[in-house]
Amino acid sequence: MTVETPITALWPAPSSMPLDDSALTACYGRTDLNSAEAPRTGGPDRSRLRVNFVTSVDGAVTVDGYSAGLSGEPDKRVFRLLRMLCDALVVAGGTMRHERYRPLRLDERRRAWRREHGLPECPTLVVVSGSANLDPTHPALADAPVRPIVLTRTAATAPPGLADVADLVECGDDRVDLATGLAELRRRGLDQLLCEGGPHLFGALTAADLVDEVCLTVAPLLAGAGPGRITAGEPSPVRHLPLRHVLAAADGGLLLRYARD
Numbered sequence: 001m002t003v004e005t006p007i008t009a010l011w012p013a014p015s016s017m018p019l020d021d022s023a024l025t026a027c028y029g030r031t032d033l034n035s036a037e038a039p040r041t042g043g044p045d046r047s048r049l050r051v052n053f054v055t056s057v058d059g060a061v062t063v064d065g066y067s068a069g070l071s072g073e074p075d076k077r078v079f080r081l082l083r084m085l086c087d088a089l090v091v092a093g094g095t096m097r098h099e100r101y102r103p104l105r106l107d108e109r110r111r112a113w114r115r116e117h118g119l120p121e122c123p124t125l126v127v128v129s130g131s132a133n134l135d136p137t138h139p140a141l142a143d144a145p146v147r148p149i150v151l152t153r154t155a156a157t158a159p160p161g162l163a164d165v166a167d168l169v170e171c172g173d174d175r176v177d178l179a180t181g182l183a184e185l186r187r188r189g190l191d192q193l194l195c196e197g198g199p200h201l202f203g204a205l206t207a208a209d210l211v212d213e214v215c216l217t218v219a220p221l222l223a224g225a226g227p228g229r230i231t232a233g234e235p236s237p238v239r240h241l242p243l244r245h246v247l248a249a250a251d252g253g254l255l256l257r258y259a260r261d
């Protein structure tokens with residue numbers, strides 16, 4: 001059994017007591033289950049979007065090409081918690097291929113939490129891919145517990161077999177219109193979205209002003225020059241994102257949550 005690294009709250013309400021699972025769940029929550037807060041859906045036409053990344057102190061998105069070198073046990077705990085809380089997990093084709101995503105299954109404890117809260121046992125995987133060049137035998141697609149969705153564009157040519165394992169949703173002709181994609185996800189009842197990147201998708205979502213929340217783990221590491229940032233691609237206007245909480249892990253990592261009203 002893994003011994004959990006303690007996580008404590010620093011701000012806005014400091015506590016020296018380590019947060020147990022239910023306290024940690026309350027720190028992140030789902031907007032529709034948190035009656036103390038005003039409804040914070042993404043708006044009448046689209047789902048609410050939370051983005052989760054891990055970075056080094058000097059802003060690197062990877063160590064040796066992967067996020068794993070940045071992610072300690074407390075980050076993984078929050079990573080799994082955020083998956084438990086969402087209706088759909090949105091990931092770019094690039095990150096799904098590179099990070100070798102596995103089928104989106106949750107352990108029994110988390111499935112039980114979802115059942116208790118009237119949610120399907122597992123969230124839906126949503127892959128954003130302009131090319132639709134996704135391997136239908138990729139385990140995250142072929143062995144998915146819930147039929148995945150691919151947000152793509154009309155001009156894409158999907159490989160044979162992809163439509164057998166996923167719903168292909170065309171949003172735009174020459175590029176994937178992410179606002180249209182999020183509106184379609186909402187139409188399907190997928191209201192609370194978690195995006196795990198990668199940087200090009202995050203950059204495009206920021207440029208389209210679709211990011212409602214960012215959960216950021218700062219690992220106590222200097223990665224040095226070389227790796228990119230957690231965002232990439234097209235430029236965007238600067239946007240204000242208020243800080244909502246600061247949690248500290250005993251391994252020296254910080255778990256930050258930023259969200260707009």
Ligand SMILES: NC(=O)c1ccc[n+]([C@@H]2O[C@H](COP(=O)([O-])OP(=O)(O)OC[C@H]3O[C@@H](n4cnc5c(N)ncnc54)[C@H](OP(=O)(O)O)[C@@H]3O)[C@@H](O)[C@H]2O)c1
Binds near residue numbers: 095
């Ligand atoms: N530190 C972290 O928390 C974290 C999280 C995630 C990823 N990463 C790292 O980030 C790196 C991957 O980054 P990346 O540059 O490949 O970025 P990415 O955003 O993961 O992938 C880019 C690819 O995803 C698809 N895509 C992304 N945005 C799209 C959009 N708006 N419209 C249509 N398609 C879109 C395209 O795939 P198609 O070719 O299929 O069209 C594009 O080629 C890896 O090293 C990974 O380890 C780190």
